[in-house]
Amino acid sequence: MQKTRIVYCKDDKRIQNYPEQKFDFLGYTFRSRKVKSRLGILFVNFSPAISNEAVKSIRSIIRQWHLTWRTDKSLEDLSHMFNPVIRGWINYYWWASRKYKRLRGRNRRACRWVRRISKHQPWLFAHWQLLQSAAGQ
Numbered sequence: 001m002q003k004t005r006i007v008y009c010k011d012d013k014r015i016q017n018y019p020e021q022k023f024d025f026l027g028y029t030f031r032s033r034k035v036k037s038r039l040g041i042l043f044v045n046f047s048p049a050i051s052n053e054a055v056k057s058i059r060s061i062i063r064q065w066h067l068t069w070r071t072d073k074s075l076e077d078l079s080h081m082f083n084p085v086i087r088g089w090i091n092y093y094w095w096a097s098r099k100y101k102r103l104r105g106r107n108r109r110a111c112r113w114v115r116r117i118s119k120h121q122p123w124l125f126a127h128w129q130l131l132q133s134a135a136g137q
Helices: 054-062 076-091 094-099 109-120 127-136
Strands: 023-025 026-035 044-048
Touching: 076 127
Parallel strands: none
Antiparallel strands: 023 026, 026 044
8 A cells, every 4th residue: 555645535516536535544534425514504525534444443442341251340440441542532533423423322221321320420431521511512
């Protein structure tokens, strides 16, 4: 793979086709995407999102934590162990976590349980603190 290459930034104003229309840089993939304007109008723009390689890396790290083996740990212990990494991901991919809200309500019972704990201990995990501050805005 070559490090430097010319990429065509296809969007609503640039409609031609070229072989290279996307690139990865610092954990993001830059390519044409449908986006919504401030007025709610959909259009095509050349914009970034977390790259597939970065997602695979994050999943690999989480699998290495072996969470199912940690039944002897309390939630407080888990939060102390994993908060630094979670906080780093949140800080780095903050805009992506605000833009792509894909994980919602898959298991109602688990969601209620987590919601109940997050209300009683909002300081426990870094991303809970982030959601609390976002909800207050």
